[in-house]
Amino acid sequence: MTAFLVLLLAYTISQFDRGFLAMVAPDLGPDLGLAPSDLALLSAGWFLAFAVGQVPTGLLLDRIGPRRTVAGFLMLAALGAGLLGLAQGFAGAACAMALIGLGCAPALMGGLYLFGRSYPPERFAMLSSLMIGLGTSGDLLGSTPLALASHAFGWRTILFGLALVTLAAAGLILWLIEDPPRLADPAQGSGKGSDRTSVWRGFADVARMRALWPVFPVVFVSYAVVIATRSLWVGSYLGAVHGLDAFQRGNGTLAMSAAMAAGAIGYGPLERLVRDPKRTAFAGCLVTGLALSGLGVFGSGSTALAVALLALTGAAGLSYGILMAHARRFFPAHLLGRGVAFMNIVFMGGAAAIQGLSALFVLETGGLGPDALYGRLFLAYGLALLAATAVYAAAPREPAFGSRAPR
Numbered sequence: 001m002t003a004f005l006v007l008l009l010a011y012t013i014s015q016f017d018r019g020f021l022a023m024v025a026p027d028l029g030p031d032l033g034l035a036p037s038d039l040a041l042l043s044a045g046w047f048l049a050f051a052v053g054q055v056p057t058g059l060l061l062d063r064i065g066p067r068r069t070v071a072g073f074l075m076l077a078a079l080g081a082g083l084l085g086l087a088q089g090f091a092g093a094a095c096a097m098a099l100i101g102l103g104c105a106p107a108l109m110g111g112l113y114l115f116g117r118s119y120p121p122e123r124f125a126m127l128s129s130l131m132i133g134l135g136t137s138g139d140l141l142g143s144t145p146l147a148l149a150s151h152a153f154g155w156r157t158i159l160f161g162l163a164l165v166t167l168a169a170a171g172l173i174l175w176l177i178e179d180p181p182r183l184a185d186p187a188q189g190s191g192k193g194s195d196r197t198s199v200w201r202g203f204a205d206v207a208r209m210r211a212l213w214p215v216f217p218v219v220f221v222s223y224a225v226v227i228a229t230r231s232l233w234v235g236s237y238l239g240a241v242h243g244l245d246a247f248q249r250g251n252g253t254l255a256m257s258a259a260m261a262a263g264a265i266g267y268g269p270l271e272r273l274v275r276d277p278k279r280t281a282f283a284g285c286l287v288t289g290l291a292l293s294g295l296g297v298f299g300s301g302s303t304a305l306a307v308a309l310l311a312l313t314g315a316a317g318l319s320y321g322i323l324m325a326h327a328r329r330f331f332p333a334h335l336l337g338r339g340v341a342f343m344n345i346v347f348m349g350g351a352a353a354i355q356g357l358s359a360l361f362v363l364e365t366g367g368l369g370p371d372a373l374y375g376r377l378f379l380a381y382g383l384a385l386l387a388a389t390a391v392y393a394a395a396p397r398e399p400a401f402g403s404r405a406p407r
Contacts, residue, residue: 004131006176007111009169010070011135014107016162017077017100018046019231022253023146024155026235026246028093031155036236038090040359043232045094046101047352051345053105058203058341062334065179066110071170077103078166085159103166108135109340116328116336117180125277125325126268132321133265140257147250202338211330214395217388219323219343220350222285225292225381226317228355230256233377234310240370242303252307256314263315267322277326278397282389284319289385291316296379300371320347329398354381 021028025039034042053073060069080099087093108131115127150158206212230253238244238252263284271280291312299306324343331339358377368376 002176003114003178004111006169006172007066007070007107007114008131008134010074010107010173011111011131012141013074013077013162013166013169014104015135016141017081017104018050018227019257020146020158020162021046021097022231022233022235023250024150024158026239027150027155032087032089032093034090034093037359040232040355042090042093042097043228044352044356044359046097047227047348047355049098049101050105051348051352053102054109054341054345054348055203057106057109057344058338061106061109061113061337061341062202063182065182066106066113067173067177067179070106070110070177071173073103073106074166074170074173075103078163078170079103081159081163081166085156085163105344108132109337109344112324112340113337114180116331116340117333124328125271125280125322128321128324129264129266129268129271132318133261133263133268136257136261136264136318140254140261147246147253151246202335203342205335206331206339206342209330211396211399212327214391214393215323215327216346218281218285218385218392219327219346221354221385221388222288222317222323223320223347224350224354225385226260226288226313227351228358229292229310229313229378229381230260232355232358233374237370237374238303238306241300241374242306244303252310255307256310259311259314260318264318264321266315267319271322271325276397277322277329278392278395281319281322281326282392284316284322285385285389285392287316288313288319289382289389291382292378292385293382296375296377296382299378300375326395326397354384 021039021043028034029036029039057069057073077100080096080101080103083099084093084096087096111131112124112128115124115131119127146158234253234256235249238249244252267280267284271277274280291309295306295309295313299309324340327343328336328340
């Protein structure tokens with residue numbers, strides 16, 4: 001229980017870090033002389049660094065365990081938060097955001113690694129959904145509370161406080177977490193190649209798993225479109241299209257964040273009821289794609305409808321844990337760290353790519369008004385997710401012959 005709570009704190013900080021930009025952007029942007037497209041690139045840089053960080057995360061989890069891995073990376077996140085608080089322009093802010101993203105890379109993976117090592121596969125979906133759902137409270141803190149705090153203290157003060165909290169979390173992890181025993185890699189024990197080669201071969205082994213190929217597209221898109229909406233566009237959308245002030249935008253963002261937390265927690269019991277992570281994730285992705293498409297087509301006509309569709313997107317959209325549970329069925333124990341890290345590379349690589357591409361929608365407006373501009377953006381998100389979900393329908397439910405990956 002102690003390990004769960006401490007790693008939950010780390011993941012909550014990571015969730016706050018990936019979403020705070022949407023709330024401080026109205027102040028941070030003018031202070032640093034940044035355009036909306038610059039803010040999109042800052043957010044994309046966070047996710048790109050996060051995705052790149054999954055490579056050392058997977059290697060280190062399998063090699064030294066979560067204790068030193070998560071704590072060491074969190075120290076980098078704390079440094080990045082302090083540097084962002086000192087930033088004076090785009091270059092400094094971009095470096096700081098990338099450092100924060102890199103530092104958050106193992107925040108969730110450390111918990112998933114412990115769950116995979118300590119519990120059978122059928123418990124993995126419940127535990128991961130609980131971790132993700134409770135950790136999404138970081139999104140709640142990054143909505144109305146952050147808007148109020150930023151107004152009262154300034155965004156730079158918020159970043160300095162975030163650096164101190166992140167350092168404290170790293171210290172708690174070093175103090176309270178115990179690593180599970182290290183497992184030997186069969187490639188090393190059988191004398192196949194060098195130690196370094198066998199480590200990297202693990203990532204290649206995951207990439208070659210044909211059963212996962214139909215899963216990769218929905219993993220690439222599903223989380224990306226939801227987190228792009230929440231962390232980058234929701235505040236500006238509610239302001240530009242529906243004319244909401246800062247406090248009202250915070251409340252709209254809070255509604256989406258609360259729905260994300262409730263939905264992520266609810267996915268665990270739902271999967272236990274359905275007894276099939278694939279069908280559970282498929283249904284969630286289908287609803288999310290339809291909600292985003294509806295937001296793109298109908299959202300500008302009614303503020304209440306727009307907030308409802310944003311909340312539905314949040315509630316159904318965090319299928320991350322269930323998709324990870326589905327993929328986890330195919331990973332042998334010695335590849336667990338690299339397996340979940342590889343999937344997270346796809347998740348976060350998608351988030352970085354889609355947020356970067358989102359900047360094109362802002363730059364190439366073609367004379368469109370805000371309602372049409374955001375409408376085409378959200379419709380594109382919805383259609384992309386529906387297409388990826390159609391591919392996911394072909395994925396196998398579990399390894400061939402009903403066998404499961406050994407613990």
